[in-house]
Amino acid sequence: MASGQATREPGGAPLGFIGVGTMGRPMARRLIEAGHALIVFDRDEAAVAELTAIGALAAQSVHEVADRARVVFTSLPTPAIFREVALGAGGLRDGETVKILVDLSTVGSRIEKEVAAGLRERGIETVDAPVSGGAAGATKGSLAIMAAGVGAALDEVRPLFDVLGKVFVVGDQPGQGQLLKLLNNMLSSTAFAITSEAFVAGMRGGLDPEVMMAVINAGSGKNGATLDKFPKHVLPRTFDFGFPVGSVCKDIGLAVDECQALGVPMWVGNIARQVWNHAAMQDGAARDMTELVRYVERWSSTEGLDA
The missing domain is CATH 1.10.1040.10 (N-(1-d-carboxylethyl)-l-norvaline Dehydrogenase; domain 2)
Structure with a gap:
């Protein structure tokens, strides 16, 4: 789908997606193909290029994503990287536009709670939403999504989960999904x-x-x-x-x-x-x-x- 046909989210902002590797890339692709405008960031330029070829916008940093997107997805490989992206210098915590983080990573409940608390201090809610089903499930849109978060944030992003698979609401506190x-x-x-x-x-x-x-x-x-x-x-x-x-x-x-x-x-x-x-x-x-x-x-x- 061409970027001109993409649907922007409330307030005219695109969705953000940080981490477009083995799991993140097919999930981001499904969101683009469903008509959503995406701004993506990853250190792997080839992975980003694959998505810009179908209409995504490429960001030069995490901070740029956080400045341009109200809802930001993360799909990251380790707890340390997730913490740095969310709370580190130039991370999501410093963004001017982001209001909801949807974390699709598998990083453990302790890091998830730490990040959620740090972001909430800046008015950003976290929806803890790890996925199961592997790369094949991400490609087919058949993932099991284990979502936990406060009602308003969860309600806002729930339609986006329908693009990725089946959502199971497992609690109202970040960490329960993890x-x-x-x-x-x-x-x-x-x-x-x-x-x-x-x-x-x-x-x-x-x-x-x-x-x-x-x-x-x-x-x-x-x-x-x-x-x-x-x-x-x-x-x-x-x-x-x-x-x-x-x-x-x-x-x-x-x-x-x-x-x-x-x-x-x-x-x-x-x-x-x-x-x-x-x-x-x-x-x-x-x-x-x-x-x-x-x-x-x-x-x-x-x-x-x-x-």
Whole structure:
């Protein structure tokens, strides 16, 4: 859609979008294609160029976005980067126009609460809205959005969520969305780790991997790994789910820390965390998370299907 056809938000301001990487870029694209004017910022010039080619405006800094957009989305990789973008010098906190931050990142509830408090001092409300569904869900507009925030801010941005997926209102305080997202990711990554071990054990015992997955998915052992990641990304040996091991380590680490802070001992979660961290330390941080299977094969002295 050409920029001249784009719909500006109340007050004539475009939407802002900071962080247009693996997840942010397809979400920003969907907003543009739905007719919204966007001003975007990312250090990756190629990612920004992909969006300006379909009508986005390119900002030169976070501060420019905050000066021009009333509603700003963030999709950022780490808690430290999120804090710097929101509260650092020249960050959102210093913007003249921004009134609502919609954070789509996975950064943990403690940082989310800190940022929300810092922004509220400047009259900026935060809608904590992490997403689940991966890059494929972001592209298709089928993400699960776990939104928490005060009513007026949440009501204003809720129609925008419809472009990205299905919204679940999980609370009225920033941080509640983050907690649920971390619990979801911890369940997902733990399921993948134990499924990898079961898969490799079955191969060592002579089972056909396709038959194994079919039987598990017809029984009580099915989970997100057996239903989706293994059939689509492991059995074909493409390992292209689109989420790196290092990001799994970040998310499960945040999840375990937050659960322990709530008084839950996390025996199983800590073990799963160690498995992922061990893979990351063996040159795996940048590899696709589905390649954990290869590490389990190596640790088990088992040849993979592509050996």
